[in-house]
Amino acid sequence: MTALIILSLLGILVLMMGLFHLKNKVLILIIPVLIAGIFLNANEYGLNASYFSQMVHFDNFAISFSSLLILTTTLIFGLCLQQYKTSKKPVEDIYALIIFSLVGAICMVSFNNLIMFILGLEIMSVPLYVLAGSNRENVLSNEASLKYFLMGAFASAIVIFGMTLIFGATNSFQLDEIRNAVSGTKMPGVLQVGILLFIGGSLFKAAAVPFHFWAPDVYQGSPTVITAFMATVVKTAAFAGLFRFMMVAFQDISGLWVNILVIITIATLFLANFSALSQTDFKRLMAYSGISHAGYMLIAILVLNMNAADALFFYSVSYSLATIVAFGIFLTMKNATGEYSLEIFKGLSRKNPFLAFGLVIAFLSLAGIPPLAGFFGKYFIFTSAIKGGFLTVVIIAIINTMIGAYYYLKVLNMAFTKDVYHSAPVKNHLLLDAVIVFAAIGTLILGFFPGLLQGFI
Amino acid sequence: MRSLILLIPLLPLIGFLLNISWGKQLPKKISGGIGVLAVLMSFLLVVYGWLQSSGSESTIDYTYFKWIETSAFSINFGFQLDNLSFLMMSIITGVGFLIHLYSDGYMHKDDGYYRFFAYLNLFIFFMLLLVMGSNLLITYIGWEGVGLCSYLLIGFWFKNHEYNDAAKKAFIVNRIGDLGFIVGIFFCLLNYKTIEYAALNELAAGSIQIGSAVVTTITLALFFGSTAKSAQIPLYTWLPDAMAGPTPVSALIHAATMVTAGIYMITRLNGLFLAAPFTLDVILVVGTATALVAAIIATRQNDIKKVLAYSTVSQLGFMFAALGAGAFVSGMFHLTTHAFFKALLFLGSGSVIHAMSGEQDIRNMGGLKSLKVTHLTFLIGTLAIAGIPPLSGFFSKDEILVNVYSKSFWFFIILFATAMLTAYYMFRLYFLTFHGKFRGTKEQADHLHESPLSMTFPLMVLAILAVVGGFLGIPEVFHMPHTFNEMLGKIVKIPELTVSHTFEYTVMGISTLIVGAIIYLTYQYFVTKEKLPSKSEKGFWSTAISNKFYIDEAYDSLVVAPVMGLSKWLYRVLDRSLTDGLVNQVGLTTLLSGQSIRKLQTGRTSLYLFAMVLGLILILCLNFFNR
Amino acid sequence: MISLSLLLLILPLVFSVITGFLSGKNARASAMAGALINLVVAGYAFTQFEANTSYQFAFLSDWIPSIRAKFHIGIDGINLLLILLTNLLLPVIIYTVKHEDSNRSGLYYGLILFMQFALLGVFMALDALLYYIFWELALIPIYLILLGFSSQPDFKTFVKFFIYTLAGSLFMFIAILYVYIKAPGGNFSIDNFYNNHLSEQEQVWVFLGFFIAYAIKIPIIPFHTWQPDTYTKASTPGTMLLSGVMLKMGTFSLLRWLLPVAPLALATVTPVVIILCIIGIVYGSIIAIRQKNIKTLFAYSSLAHVGLISAGVFALNADGFNGALIQMFNHGIIIVGLFLIAEIIYTRTETYHISELGGIRNEAPTLAFTFLIIILASVALPLTNGFVGEFLLLNGVFQYNQWMAVVGGTTVILSATYMLRMYQRTMLGLDRDYTKTILDLGTVEKIMVLGLVLIIIVTGIWPSILLDPIKPAVENLLNIIKIVQ
Known part of the structure; x- marks a missing residue:
C-alpha cells in the first residue's frame, strides 16, 4: 500500500518537475524512489492487510506481483535514458505516464473488488494509449496509439459488460462474496456468459488469441521502451489480475469455463508460434513471442491453485527479465544502426561478445532451455498442470516449445554468423549495460537456483 | 623357462618396434640385421624350448595375465606348448629366418628396406601368437594380426594402386572368414563357457554328443574362418592376387606359414572336429x-x-x-x-x-x-x-x-x-x-x-x-x-x-x-x-x-557391385531423400504454415475488431455446447 | 575437504569463465591449463576409485527445496570411464582449435570448457532434474560452437540439430516429470526413480519418452539424419565434442536412466529397439563405403559403431553392458583420433575430399602410419582397444540372439571395407596436387596422436584397467533390472 501511495506521489512530482526542464536529472529521482518502493512494498510481506473498505487486499500474491511490477518498471526506466537522452522535447510527461500506468497495474494485482479492478485496468491503459503515440513524428506510432485505443476501449467495454453480468448473477462486486454466492447453488446462465466476457476482455491486455491482433502492430509502432513496458508490466498485471479473480471467485466452478480456456490456450500457443516463425522485425517477433508466452501463462490459470500461482509468479519474473535483456540489447543495436530488423544483430558476436552473450541468455531463457530461468518458469507451470490433470495441454505446450526454439535460434544465428551487418561501432552505455547485466544475471541465478523465488505466494 | 618362452614372440616384436621407429635413420646393415637376428634368436629359443620340453609328458601351459575377464567368462593371455605348437613355431621361425635372410638380398635396393623387415618381424610375432595361444581368442589375435601384416606386405609398394587393391581384397576377404571364426568363439562361450583348446578337446572327448547341432555349428563356423585364411573355396580368390607383394612375402606368408593357419587350428581342435x-x-x-x-x-x-x-x-x-x-x-x-x-x-x-x-x-x-x-x-x-x-x-x-x-x-x-x-x-x-x-x-x-x-x-x-x-x-x-x-x-x-x-x-x-x-x-x-x-x-x-572360371568376375557382380550400388542407393534415396527429406518436410511445413497464418495480420483495425467479436461469439457458442 | 566430483565439475566452469575474458594466446593457454588440471584430477579420481557399487566422491546438497530437487553428483562404475574420457579428450579438442580468430578465441575456448562442465554434469548427476538440466545445458555451448566457429556455418543444419535434439529431450522431460509425480518418494533422486512402482503400461510410455531423447542423441536410425550434416559442417573441435563425448550422453543414459527406470517395459520394447540398432550397424557401414568426404564417412561409421553399442546395451546382459561401457570409452578415443587426423590433413591441404587426396604416405609416413593404427582400432583389430569392446558387445548380442550377432558382425567386414578404401585413396598411391608438399606431424601433433595411439594399444592389450573398476556396477545394474522384472 505504501508503494502505491509513494508511486502516485512520484508520478505527480515528476509531472511537476517537467515545468523546470530537469529532463536528465529526473531519472536520478525516479530510479531510487522506485527501488525504495520495491523495498517498502516487500516490507509489507505477510501483513495481509486490506484497505479502502476491502477494495484492495495486499496479500502475499499482491505484494509479490507488485514488487515484480515495480522492479520491471525500474529496469525499463534504465532503458529510457538511452531512448530519450537525445530527445529535444520534454520527456517528464512520458515518465510520469509510465509511473501512473504502473500504479494502475499494481491496483490490478491487488484488487479485492471488481470496481477496483476496472479502475486499475483503466489507470494502466489510458496512459498507455498516450504512450503508444508518444513518438509524435512517427506515423506508425500515431497509428499504434489509435489502434490500441480503439481496441482497448472495446475490450474494456467487454470486461465491464461481463462484470455487470457477474454482478447480476451474484449481487456483489466483492470477490469473497462472489465466491460464496457461486458455490453450492445452481447459478443462472448469465454468470457463465459474464465470466467468459470478463476473461475475454482481460485477455486483450494479455494478448491472447483471438484478442491478440493489436499486439504486433502496436508493439511495432510504439516507442521501444513502451513496447518493452507493454510486453512485461502490462502482460504480468493482466495475468496476475485475471488469475487472482478466477482463483478467489471461481475456483470452485472451474467446470464452467475451463474447457473454453483450454481451447484458447492451445489456439494461442499454435497461432503465436507459427506466426513468429517468419518474422523479420524484432518488435513484431517479440510481440508474437509475447503472445506465445501468454499461452504458457494461461496454463497456470487453467490449473488455478497455489502451485499454479507460484508457477505464474516465477514465470512472470523469468519472462520479464529475459524480455528486458532482449529489449536492452535491441535498443543498443538500434541506436547504432537506426533499424528495427533482426538483421541488425548480424555479427554481434564479433563486434560485441558481451551483448551477444546477453542475447544468448535472453533468447534461450525465452525458449525455455535449461538452466535458465525460463526453463524453470515452464517447468513449474508444466508440473502444476500435470498434477492438475492437464497432461495433453502440457504435451501440446511442449511441442510449441520446439517450434518456438526455431525463431529464437534464428536471432542467435544472426548474432553468430560470420558476416557483419553494419560496421558502425556499438557504443555501450553504462546504465543500459547495468540493466542488461542485472536482468541477465537474474536470469542465470534463477536458472541455477530457482528455489530462491519459490513459495512466496 | 616361462619368460624365455615369452621372449620367442617378443623378440620379433621388439625387432618390429625398433625398425618401425628408427629404421629409417639406421643404415641398412643394422636395420636388416635387427630383423634377421630377432627371428634367428627366436628360432634358437624355439629349438631350445622344444629340446627342454621334449621329455615331459603333458603339455605346458603358461598363463601370463587375464586378458578379458567379465562376470560371464574369463579369457587368459596364455600359451600352450606341446609338440604341435613347437613344430609350427620351428617352421615359422626356421623358414622365417631363411626368408628374412633371403630378403636381405632381394630387397636390398628398395627404399622401404627397413619397413619390409619391420613388417616381416611383426608377421612372425603374430604368427607365433597364433600357434602358441592356449585359447581360440589368442589365436584370433594372431589370426587377425597376420591378416594385417599380409595387408601391409601385399601393398608394400603402396604407390601402385593395383597392389593396394590386392592388399585390400586380401584383408576384406579374410575378414569375411574372421566373422565365422568369431561367431564360432561366441558359440563356444555360450555353450561350453570356455574357449581353451585343452578344455574344448577334453569336453569333446567326454560330454559332447557326437554330431550334435552345437558342435557341428561351431566347427562349421571355425572352418568357414579357415577357408578365408587358408584360401579354400569359396574364399580363395585373394591368394592369387596377393602375389602382388614382394616374392619373399609370397614365400613366407602366402605359402609356408600364414595360409596354413586354418590347418593348424583345426588340428589343434581335432577333438572337437572329430565330434x-x-x-x-x-x-x-x-x-x-x-x-x-x-x-x-x-x-x-x-x-x-x-x-x-x-x-x-x-x-x-x-x-x-x-x-x-x-x-x-x-x-x-x-x-x-x-x-x-x-x-x-x-x-x-x-x-x-x-x-x-x-x-x-x-x-x-x-x-x-x-x-x-x-x-x-x-x-x-x-x-x-x-x-x-x-x-x-x-x-x-x-x-x-x-x-x-x-x-x-x-x-x-x-x-x-x-x-x-x-x-x-x-x-x-x-x-x-x-x-x-x-x-x-x-x-x-x-x-x-x-x-x-x-x-x-x-x-x-x-x-x-x-x-x-x-x-x-x-x-x-x-x-x-x-x-x-x-x-x-x-x-x-x-x-x-x-x-x-x-x-x-x-x-x-x-x-x-x-x-x-x-x-x-x-x-x-x-x-x-x-x-x-x-x-x-x-x-x-x-x-x-x-580366366580362372570367372570366379572373380562372378564375385564382383554378385557381391561387390550390389553392395556398392546399395551404398549409393541407401545414401541418396533412403537416407538423404526419404528419411532426411521427411524430417525436413516437417520443418518446412511448419514454416510454411507459419507464413500463411501470418497473413491474418492485415493491419486493418476493423478486421481486428471483427475477429475479436467473432472470437467472442465463437467462445459463447462453444460454451453452449460445453454446458 | 571438497568432494572430488564437485572439484571435477567446478574446475571447468571456473576456467571457462576465466578463459572467456581472455583472448588470443592467453585464452589458449588458460584453456589448455584448465583441461590439463582437470585431467590430473580425473586421473587421480580414477586411481582412487574403488571397484564397488557405491557412488564415490559424492557431493549432496539442497538445491530447490520446494520440489525436493537436490544437487547430487557422484562417480560410480557406470560413469567412471566417461568422466575419464571427457577429460582425456579435452586437451586434444582444445589443441585442434585454430586460433586465427584471436578476437573471439576466448569465447570459443570458454564455450568448449563450458561444454566440458555440462558433459561432466550429465555423467555425474544423480538427481533426475539436475541431470536433465545438464543434459540441455550441454546443447547451448555446442550450438554456439557450431554456429559461431564452424568451417561451413549452415543455419539450416545446425538448427535442425538443435530442434531435433531439443524435441527429443522434451519428451524425456515429460517422462521425468511423470515419474517424479507418480513415484512414491516424491523427489528426483535416482533411488526414487529406480523404485518408481509404475505399472508396466506406464513404464512403456516412460521408456518411450526417455528413449526418443536418447535415440536422437546417440543417434539410432531412423533418428540420425541430423548427424552426418552436422559432423561434416561443424568445425573439427565441434565434431570431436559431438562424436567423442556428446553422443555418449545418449548411450550412457540408456544404462543410467532408461533401463533401471523402466525395466518392466523392456520385455515389450527391446526386440524392436535392438533390431533398429542392428539395422543401424549395417546401414551406417554400407553408406560409409562410398562417402566422398572424410568427415561424412566418419559420421556414418560412427553411426554404425554406436548402433553396436546400443545393441549391446539392449542385449541386457553383463557382456553387453561391459562392452557398451568399454566401447563408449574406446569409441571416444578412436573417433577423436580419426577426426584429429582429418583435421591435420585439412590444415595442410584445405580439403576433406577423398578424391582430392592421395599419396600422403609418400611425404608424411608418420602421419600415415598412426592413421593406420587408429583405423585398425576402428575396425577392431585385436590388441587395439576397439577389439575388446566389439568382442564383448557382439558376444552380448550373440547371447540375446545369434542371428542378430551375425548380421551385426558384418561390421567386421564392412568397416574394413570402408576404412581401407578410404585409407588407400587418401594415403596411398602417387602424390596429388593437394598433397605434394604435405608436412609430416609436428612435435605437438605427434604428442597428441601418439598419446591417443598409446591409449588405443595399452587398453587393447590390458583391458582390465578399464574393465575391473566397472564390473561391480554392471552386476548391480543387472540385478536392479532383473529384480524388478
Missing part, C-alpha cells in the same frame, strides 16, 4: 574341390608366381582333404613338407624374377639354366611337389591319398588325378622357365645373373629340407619309425588305416610311373617341340580355365 562328422565331410569335399579347381586353373597360368599361388591353393586343398578324412597328422605332415618345398619354389621364382629384372611371364623366360643354384634348387622343389620318391612331397602326399582312400574311393580318385595335374603344371612351369631358348629382351639377357649368397643360401638349405623332410613320416609299410605319428600322437588322434599293404605299394608305383610319363610328355611338348602357351586362348574350356 562333428558332418563338418569333416564338408571339409573333405571343400578341400578336394579346391585342390582340383586350383590345379586346373594352374595349368593355364603364365605368371610364374600365379602358377605357384594356385599350386599353393591346391596343396592346401590336399591338406584339408586330409583333415576331412580325419588324418590330422597327415595334414600336418604335408603342411611341413609343403612349407619347405613351396618356400623353396617361391624363393626360387624370386631369384628368377630378380635375375630377369622383374619379368614374371614364363613365356618370356626359358633357358635359365645358367642360374645354377636357382635352377637346381628349383628342380628339387618341382620334383618334391610332383611327388617323385624319395623327396618329401612324395611321402606326405601319398599318406594323404591313402587316408582319403580309406574314407572314400571317389575322393581318392579326384585327389590322385589332381596330384597328376600338379606334376604337369609344375613341370610345364619348370621347362618353360629353365629349358629351351631364352625368350626375353636383350637387356634382360645382358643383365642375367645369379643371385647373391644371401639369396642362394636359403635356397640350398630349403632344398636339402625338401629332400629329406619326407623321412619324418615314412609310411609304416617300410617299417621305419614315423616321426610325425610319434611326435603328435598324444595330441592328435591317428586313424587306423584299413588299407592293405599291396594297395599302398600299388598307389606309390602307379603314381610314380604316371608322373614319370607326364614329365616326359611335358618335356617333349615344351622343350623338344618348343610349343608356347598362346596369347589368346580358344575354345570354351581353355578360355574358362585361363
Whole structure:
C-alpha cells in the first residue's frame, strides 16, 4: 500500500518537475524512489492487510506481483535514458505516464473488488494509449496509439459488460462474496456468459488469441521502451489480475469455463508460434513471442491453485527479465544502426561478445532451455498442470516449445554468423549495460537456483 | 623357462618396434640385421624350448595375465606348448629366418628396406601368437594380426594402386572368414563357457554328443574362418592376387606359414572336429574341390608366381582333404613338407624374377639354366611337389591319398588325378622357365645373373629340407619309425588305416610311373617341340580355365557391385531423400504454415475488431455446447 | 575437504569463465591449463576409485527445496570411464582449435570448457532434474560452437540439430516429470526413480519418452539424419565434442536412466529397439563405403559403431553392458583420433575430399602410419582397444540372439571395407596436387596422436584397467533390472 501511495506521489512530482526542464536529472529521482518502493512494498510481506473498505487486499500474491511490477518498471526506466537522452522535447510527461500506468497495474494485482479492478485496468491503459503515440513524428506510432485505443476501449467495454453480468448473477462486486454466492447453488446462465466476457476482455491486455491482433502492430509502432513496458508490466498485471479473480471467485466452478480456456490456450500457443516463425522485425517477433508466452501463462490459470500461482509468479519474473535483456540489447543495436530488423544483430558476436552473450541468455531463457530461468518458469507451470490433470495441454505446450526454439535460434544465428551487418561501432552505455547485466544475471541465478523465488505466494 | 618362452614372440616384436621407429635413420646393415637376428634368436629359443620340453609328458601351459575377464567368462593371455605348437613355431621361425635372410638380398635396393623387415618381424610375432595361444581368442589375435601384416606386405609398394587393391581384397576377404571364426568363439562361450583348446578337446572327448547341432555349428563356423585364411573355396580368390607383394612375402606368408593357419587350428581342435562328422565331410569335399579347381586353373597360368599361388591353393586343398578324412597328422605332415618345398619354389621364382629384372611371364623366360643354384634348387622343389620318391612331397602326399582312400574311393580318385595335374603344371612351369631358348629382351639377357649368397643360401638349405623332410613320416609299410605319428600322437588322434599293404605299394608305383610319363610328355611338348602357351586362348574350356572360371568376375557382380550400388542407393534415396527429406518436410511445413497464418495480420483495425467479436461469439457458442 | 566430483565439475566452469575474458594466446593457454588440471584430477579420481557399487566422491546438497530437487553428483562404475574420457579428450579438442580468430578465441575456448562442465554434469548427476538440466545445458555451448566457429556455418543444419535434439529431450522431460509425480518418494533422486512402482503400461510410455531423447542423441536410425550434416559442417573441435563425448550422453543414459527406470517395459520394447540398432550397424557401414568426404564417412561409421553399442546395451546382459561401457570409452578415443587426423590433413591441404587426396604416405609416413593404427582400432583389430569392446558387445548380442550377432558382425567386414578404401585413396598411391608438399606431424601433433595411439594399444592389450573398476556396477545394474522384472 505504501508503494502505491509513494508511486502516485512520484508520478505527480515528476509531472511537476517537467515545468523546470530537469529532463536528465529526473531519472536520478525516479530510479531510487522506485527501488525504495520495491523495498517498502516487500516490507509489507505477510501483513495481509486490506484497505479502502476491502477494495484492495495486499496479500502475499499482491505484494509479490507488485514488487515484480515495480522492479520491471525500474529496469525499463534504465532503458529510457538511452531512448530519450537525445530527445529535444520534454520527456517528464512520458515518465510520469509510465509511473501512473504502473500504479494502475499494481491496483490490478491487488484488487479485492471488481470496481477496483476496472479502475486499475483503466489507470494502466489510458496512459498507455498516450504512450503508444508518444513518438509524435512517427506515423506508425500515431497509428499504434489509435489502434490500441480503439481496441482497448472495446475490450474494456467487454470486461465491464461481463462484470455487470457477474454482478447480476451474484449481487456483489466483492470477490469473497462472489465466491460464496457461486458455490453450492445452481447459478443462472448469465454468470457463465459474464465470466467468459470478463476473461475475454482481460485477455486483450494479455494478448491472447483471438484478442491478440493489436499486439504486433502496436508493439511495432510504439516507442521501444513502451513496447518493452507493454510486453512485461502490462502482460504480468493482466495475468496476475485475471488469475487472482478466477482463483478467489471461481475456483470452485472451474467446470464452467475451463474447457473454453483450454481451447484458447492451445489456439494461442499454435497461432503465436507459427506466426513468429517468419518474422523479420524484432518488435513484431517479440510481440508474437509475447503472445506465445501468454499461452504458457494461461496454463497456470487453467490449473488455478497455489502451485499454479507460484508457477505464474516465477514465470512472470523469468519472462520479464529475459524480455528486458532482449529489449536492452535491441535498443543498443538500434541506436547504432537506426533499424528495427533482426538483421541488425548480424555479427554481434564479433563486434560485441558481451551483448551477444546477453542475447544468448535472453533468447534461450525465452525458449525455455535449461538452466535458465525460463526453463524453470515452464517447468513449474508444466508440473502444476500435470498434477492438475492437464497432461495433453502440457504435451501440446511442449511441442510449441520446439517450434518456438526455431525463431529464437534464428536471432542467435544472426548474432553468430560470420558476416557483419553494419560496421558502425556499438557504443555501450553504462546504465543500459547495468540493466542488461542485472536482468541477465537474474536470469542465470534463477536458472541455477530457482528455489530462491519459490513459495512466496 | 616361462619368460624365455615369452621372449620367442617378443623378440620379433621388439625387432618390429625398433625398425618401425628408427629404421629409417639406421643404415641398412643394422636395420636388416635387427630383423634377421630377432627371428634367428627366436628360432634358437624355439629349438631350445622344444629340446627342454621334449621329455615331459603333458603339455605346458603358461598363463601370463587375464586378458578379458567379465562376470560371464574369463579369457587368459596364455600359451600352450606341446609338440604341435613347437613344430609350427620351428617352421615359422626356421623358414622365417631363411626368408628374412633371403630378403636381405632381394630387397636390398628398395627404399622401404627397413619397413619390409619391420613388417616381416611383426608377421612372425603374430604368427607365433597364433600357434602358441592356449585359447581360440589368442589365436584370433594372431589370426587377425597376420591378416594385417599380409595387408601391409601385399601393398608394400603402396604407390601402385593395383597392389593396394590386392592388399585390400586380401584383408576384406579374410575378414569375411574372421566373422565365422568369431561367431564360432561366441558359440563356444555360450555353450561350453570356455574357449581353451585343452578344455574344448577334453569336453569333446567326454560330454559332447557326437554330431550334435552345437558342435557341428561351431566347427562349421571355425572352418568357414579357415577357408578365408587358408584360401579354400569359396574364399580363395585373394591368394592369387596377393602375389602382388614382394616374392619373399609370397614365400613366407602366402605359402609356408600364414595360409596354413586354418590347418593348424583345426588340428589343434581335432577333438572337437572329430565330434562333428558332418563338418569333416564338408571339409573333405571343400578341400578336394579346391585342390582340383586350383590345379586346373594352374595349368593355364603364365605368371610364374600365379602358377605357384594356385599350386599353393591346391596343396592346401590336399591338406584339408586330409583333415576331412580325419588324418590330422597327415595334414600336418604335408603342411611341413609343403612349407619347405613351396618356400623353396617361391624363393626360387624370386631369384628368377630378380635375375630377369622383374619379368614374371614364363613365356618370356626359358633357358635359365645358367642360374645354377636357382635352377637346381628349383628342380628339387618341382620334383618334391610332383611327388617323385624319395623327396618329401612324395611321402606326405601319398599318406594323404591313402587316408582319403580309406574314407572314400571317389575322393581318392579326384585327389590322385589332381596330384597328376600338379606334376604337369609344375613341370610345364619348370621347362618353360629353365629349358629351351631364352625368350626375353636383350637387356634382360645382358643383365642375367645369379643371385647373391644371401639369396642362394636359403635356397640350398630349403632344398636339402625338401629332400629329406619326407623321412619324418615314412609310411609304416617300410617299417621305419614315423616321426610325425610319434611326435603328435598324444595330441592328435591317428586313424587306423584299413588299407592293405599291396594297395599302398600299388598307389606309390602307379603314381610314380604316371608322373614319370607326364614329365616326359611335358618335356617333349615344351622343350623338344618348343610349343608356347598362346596369347589368346580358344575354345570354351581353355578360355574358362585361363580366366580362372570367372570366379572373380562372378564375385564382383554378385557381391561387390550390389553392395556398392546399395551404398549409393541407401545414401541418396533412403537416407538423404526419404528419411532426411521427411524430417525436413516437417520443418518446412511448419514454416510454411507459419507464413500463411501470418497473413491474418492485415493491419486493418476493423478486421481486428471483427475477429475479436467473432472470437467472442465463437467462445459463447462453444460454451453452449460445453454446458 | 571438497568432494572430488564437485572439484571435477567446478574446475571447468571456473576456467571457462576465466578463459572467456581472455583472448588470443592467453585464452589458449588458460584453456589448455584448465583441461590439463582437470585431467590430473580425473586421473587421480580414477586411481582412487574403488571397484564397488557405491557412488564415490559424492557431493549432496539442497538445491530447490520446494520440489525436493537436490544437487547430487557422484562417480560410480557406470560413469567412471566417461568422466575419464571427457577429460582425456579435452586437451586434444582444445589443441585442434585454430586460433586465427584471436578476437573471439576466448569465447570459443570458454564455450568448449563450458561444454566440458555440462558433459561432466550429465555423467555425474544423480538427481533426475539436475541431470536433465545438464543434459540441455550441454546443447547451448555446442550450438554456439557450431554456429559461431564452424568451417561451413549452415543455419539450416545446425538448427535442425538443435530442434531435433531439443524435441527429443522434451519428451524425456515429460517422462521425468511423470515419474517424479507418480513415484512414491516424491523427489528426483535416482533411488526414487529406480523404485518408481509404475505399472508396466506406464513404464512403456516412460521408456518411450526417455528413449526418443536418447535415440536422437546417440543417434539410432531412423533418428540420425541430423548427424552426418552436422559432423561434416561443424568445425573439427565441434565434431570431436559431438562424436567423442556428446553422443555418449545418449548411450550412457540408456544404462543410467532408461533401463533401471523402466525395466518392466523392456520385455515389450527391446526386440524392436535392438533390431533398429542392428539395422543401424549395417546401414551406417554400407553408406560409409562410398562417402566422398572424410568427415561424412566418419559420421556414418560412427553411426554404425554406436548402433553396436546400443545393441549391446539392449542385449541386457553383463557382456553387453561391459562392452557398451568399454566401447563408449574406446569409441571416444578412436573417433577423436580419426577426426584429429582429418583435421591435420585439412590444415595442410584445405580439403576433406577423398578424391582430392592421395599419396600422403609418400611425404608424411608418420602421419600415415598412426592413421593406420587408429583405423585398425576402428575396425577392431585385436590388441587395439576397439577389439575388446566389439568382442564383448557382439558376444552380448550373440547371447540375446545369434542371428542378430551375425548380421551385426558384418561390421567386421564392412568397416574394413570402408576404412581401407578410404585409407588407400587418401594415403596411398602417387602424390596429388593437394598433397605434394604435405608436412609430416609436428612435435605437438605427434604428442597428441601418439598419446591417443598409446591409449588405443595399452587398453587393447590390458583391458582390465578399464574393465575391473566397472564390473561391480554392471552386476548391480543387472540385478536392479532383473529384480524388478
